Amino acid sequence: EAGVTQFPSHSVIEKGQTVTLRCDPISGHDNLYWYRRVMGKEIKFLLHFVKESKQDESGMPNNRFLAERTGGTYSTLKVQPAELEDSGVYFCASSQAGLAGIRYFGPGTRLTVT
C-alpha cells in the first residue's frame, strides 16, 4: 500500500510569489489534514478535510492560504502571496475513520521564502 505522498519535497520562493503544495493521501482515506512546523516550534494543525469538505480550518493562519480537495482525492495548499514567516515544513496526513485519531503522515514539503 502506498503511503501519503507530497510534492514538491522542497520549494524555495521569493517573498510575494505563489507556491502550491500537493498531497496525495492513502487510497480510501476520507480524512486529510495539513500541518505546519516552523523551525524549532511545535507541529501546528492547519485544516482537516473529510472527503472534499472542510471539516475544520481553524488553524489556517490567514487568507493567503487556500486549501482545496476537489473530488475528495488529492489536496492542494496554495500560499499567495508568500511571506517570510510562511517558511517551514508542511506536512500532510490522512486517516481512516474510527482509528482513534491515528494519522499517516507524508514526508513533508520544506518551504523556504526568501
Add this chain to the structure above:
Amino acid sequence: SQQGEEDPQALSIQEGENATMNCSYKTSINNLQWYRQNSGRGLVHLILIRSNEREKHSGRLRVTLDTSKKSSSLLITASRAADTASYFCATVLLYSGAGSYQLTFGKGTKLSVIP
C-alpha cells in the same frame, strides 16, 4: 494554546542505554499518541495509549500515562543508532459527533543514539 510539551528538548545517549522522554499536557484527552520523525521523513505513529490506560508496551517501547498529573512518558529500552530521530507526543481529543479527532503536538524531543 500548546498542549503536549516534550521534555527534554534534546537527549544524547550511548547505544544500549535506555532513553526516557516526557510529555506534559493541559486539558482532558481521549488518548495520547507518540510519533517518531526521522530526518527528512514524515512522522510515523509508534504507539497509542487511551485515557483509561496507565501503561502500554510495544516491542522496546513502553509508554505510561498519568491523567492526574497530565503527563506521559516514552521509554525506549536498549537503544540503537537507528532510534536516532525526533519524538513527538500528540494529545488527542474527540471534537465532533462525527468521530473526528483533534491532535495537538508538542515541539518534540531530539534523540541521538551514539554507536
